[in-house]
Amino acid sequence: MSDVSAAVREPWPDLTVQRQGVGLGIWVFLASEVLFFGALITAYGIYRSIHPAAFLAAAKHTELVYGTINTVLLLTSSVTMTVALRAAEARLRRATIGCLAVTLVLGVGFLLCKGLEYRDDLREGFFPGAGFPLADPPTQLFWMLYWIMTGIHAIHLSAGILVVGVVAMLFWRRVLPVQDSTMEGIATYWHFVDTVWILLFPLLYLVGRI
Amino acid sequence: MSLAEWTTAASDYAERIDNIFWLLCTVSGLILLLVMALVITFVIRYRRGSQVERGELPPSLKHEVEIGWTAATLFLFLFIFWWAASAELAALSPPRNALEIHVVAKQWMWRFQHPGGAREIDTLHVPADTAVRLAMTSEDVIHDLYLPALRLKQDILPDRYTYLSFTATKPGTYYLTCAEFCGTDHSRMGGKFVVLSPAEYARWTAAQPEGDDLAHQGEALFRTLGCSGCHTPGSSVHAPDLRGVYGRLVHLSDGRTVTADEAYLRDSILLPNKDVVAGFSPIMPSFKGVATEADLVKLIAYLKSLSASASRQGAPP
């Protein structure tokens, strides 16, 4: 049990209070992230209310297949992250590391799929600017929001993948005990990135399909 | 250049705003005096070491005092809000037949176009005692037409019309300037705001260099830009008839109905697919980059003259 005492850090009396502290801290940070994406959602809502027709026309050209695959990938990664967290609480070191690895693979898969989708979009010229295929100017607003929303989400996911990778490495090298409080933080952050995608999916992919 | 150009209240609205301002000054002055008087007396009376009674206040009194000034502040603020909001609502509904002057703000100068065709740079002449409505747009960044004598200002946005309506009462020469930071020469974007008596205004308009009025210039543009090719009754192309369209309710293809005001006409010229009229296909090309701000003002003036003449003759729209 010696490695447990190594996990307790400075101001905290013991590990359970420390885990609650990290839990509260990550949730307060996620409240700020909700508003960070919230500003984008507000912009999307306002522009869609001003140019409803243009948004429907523009959204037809997003690739639903890629979007659906990505959503499935992220949902699965959320489930494997949950199993990793519960395994960590039950001190199953190998299971935790295994589930973290699967989560990483799914995350990287999402990024690859996203990259392919971006390549197709760019090939068809759907980046707002000179060679935009659709004539009606407000359609470029939808695609502007598409690139910014998915771009920022991808950055958040990449940051998540980096952190999960480092933490999994620390677990593997036994630098950190598995039931350390960081597990609480990265799991909650990962789920948040997934909830953002669950919200972005209908806004960007399920618009104007009829 | 005298202070009067800034501070005289040149319209009834401005005088009402001055009254509200001085009311607020007195109310705030009283509260400030109350605060300073209390602080000074307490600081002197209860300074350290002064021999004066310092017993504890009964807790119930403390509670009542607290509730008391909370409620008093709440009702005072509600009153001030109601007083100010009612002045604002009164000035809200501009009269229907106001004199329409088009304002185009450009980085660091103003261009005014009167319906009679007169054009001015950095100076605005308006007739006294007549309702005036400024339809303003910007060609680049956000500007703000500020008329200190009327206590009015309104931001001017690119690709959108914002309005400023007033009825000046005191003839005289006042100041107009830009009040939204717009770049290097933001502070040099000022000019004269001249209020003339109606007779003088008529004489001034007549004395302007002979250029026919906006509507006729608009009619010429209507032909040269090719609008007449589709929008006249005799044309082979199936396009909405524009006679009498200004101010009318228009049913759009996606089920919405909008009133055809200046913004609708302008958008339909620059972004034709935004509000396609019901029963028509979106085949109209966009005139963005073809029709300049000045052209748009003339075309819209022409379309409004069509609806004026149509309603006069009672011709079916």
Place this chain on the structure above:
Amino acid sequence: MTEVATDMTLPFAPVEETGAASYLDEGHTIMSWLATTDHKRIAILYAVSITIFFFIGGAAIALVRLELIEPHGWFLTSDAYNRLFTLHGIIMVWFFLVPSIPATMGNFLLPLMIGARDVAFPRLNLLSWYLYVIGAAFTVYVVIAGGVDTGWTFYPPLSSNYANGQVVAAAAGVFVVGFSSIATGVNFIVTTHMLRAPGMTWFRLPLFCWSMYTVSLVMVLATPVLAMSLLLIVAERAFGLPVFDAAHGGDPVLFQHIFWFYSHPAVYIMILPAMGVVSEIFACFARRQVFGYAFMVYALLAIAVIGFMVWGHHMFVAGQSQLANLVFSFLSFMVAVPSAIKVFNWIATMYRGQIGFEAPMLYALGFLGLFTIGGLTGLFLASVPIDVATTDSYFVVAHFHTIMVGGTVSAFMAGIHYWWPKVTGRLYHEFFAQFAAITMFLGFNVTFLPQFVMGWQGMPRRYHTYPEVFQVWHVISSLGAGILVVAYTLPLIYLGWSLFRGERASDNPWHATGLEWQTPSPPPKENFHHVPVIDAEPYMYHETGHPREPGEPTPVREQGE
């Protein structure tokens, strides 16, 4: 500094200077400062950085005030003038005012006041300071590379398409420093919730801790929206995405909505800590309990929550609809009520007290007067027609400077002087401090009262050249700015002097009742030799219940034994 009148003896004699190692003795190398996770050292790192930036921002506006003595300017081009006032805005708002009290006094005192050994996440605390330094580096680059001429508000399309200054670098700097205040906010919220000493219930927290908690709520929930608005500006300017481009059907007013959703709560981020500091000082120097402690706490919470719903009063003339104008005007009147309640409670705290006139109290009295003027002129600007007449004029400039300089900077100075003995273990020279406080109060009024007058007459803000009619007011205002320069450099001198030559301070020179005064000054690294237990209300300055005879000592119940 003369010791507080001796008749205020306290039953437990302060622990004599036992030479125990204080946090300052924990290490003297550079790395012991740059890699510290001690909240007290990080507070001092912040104090040094924000003082540097306060004087950079001050220098920028000193040049502007000199330039404005002549109606058509005399040594600056219009472009230089625009870049200077933009620099003044960016530095003062984000690099001085927002971190001024939370990052310095909050960092140092919050753990001490709630009886904790450190903040919840010490390493996150150090990261917060490094984020501030990175943001500051961007801003210094912007200054060197020619500045930015969009105003601190970055309105598009000027900031995105027409400005030719370093907009992207400035936006990046503010973006990074925003995350510094989010980190501080997260830290304070978790610390206040989870690390309070036994017995320290929520309603025994000193009001300074309440102000740190409420300001952290606002920092955490408002700053990300600023980060997004700046990110969208960079997306439009650097990547050509038509975010607010009206030609593509976008709307510049949407940026203003997102920007002001942060920037009005930002002014509450600046004033809430000032209210916390001032509540502590009125209680201590009037030797009275804070009048209506519960109402003061509810007022802080109300300001933090309603503060998010009023941003539209910055946009009455920006093209907003009339209905939105009236809705935001009504909500702005509602948010003014808690502030008024606090002013009345501060005055009532002084009633029947033993009022001393040391420097902190002079600054606090200055705060009270100027905050009242600032609040009342806020009512003018909350009513739509008066705002339409005076927005973007010097009336608005005077209003927000009265709250920020008259309010927050006065409270910052009051706090610096009040906790100086605790932080440094030294006493400052009282006469010079009182002189500086009075000079600052006079300098402030001479600078900003003329601006109210010319603001109502119509003088627009951000003007390099102006009609000669307003020259008399500008000259007086520039004279006042000169007095303020003197008033701001005086503390540097006598506080710096006290660091080396000042008298040694006892644990509780002001005989205050806060937990931070129950530990040696400067405090040891682990703050308390033994974890304190709290069983009394805060501010037990005068015994409630029976009226006390004048001169009778203030019996304060034993704490911490």
Place this chain on the structure above:
Amino acid sequence: MSEREQRHRPTVWQLAREPVLVWAALLVLLAISAVLAHAPIAPFNAAVNLVIAGVMIGLLAVFLMNLRMASALVRLVAASGLFWLVFMVALTFTDYLSRP
């Protein structure tokens, strides 16, 4: 690790049972929203999609993010983010919906 604790520790598959159930529910909801997006219920498409997305987020938050067992404080913090978002969206729309 004492013997008694060793035996009682659950295996990974037992731990994974509930999350996999939630996973299945999420996939079903995803399928429904994708199908409904093509259904000719013109004005309600957006609303239906958002409702389903809300249900999915709720499922994920309660079960996978352990909000069910979290303290009241954490639940309050989780809700506060959304609560402030409603301020922003609602008040911004009062401007845009009432523009002439």
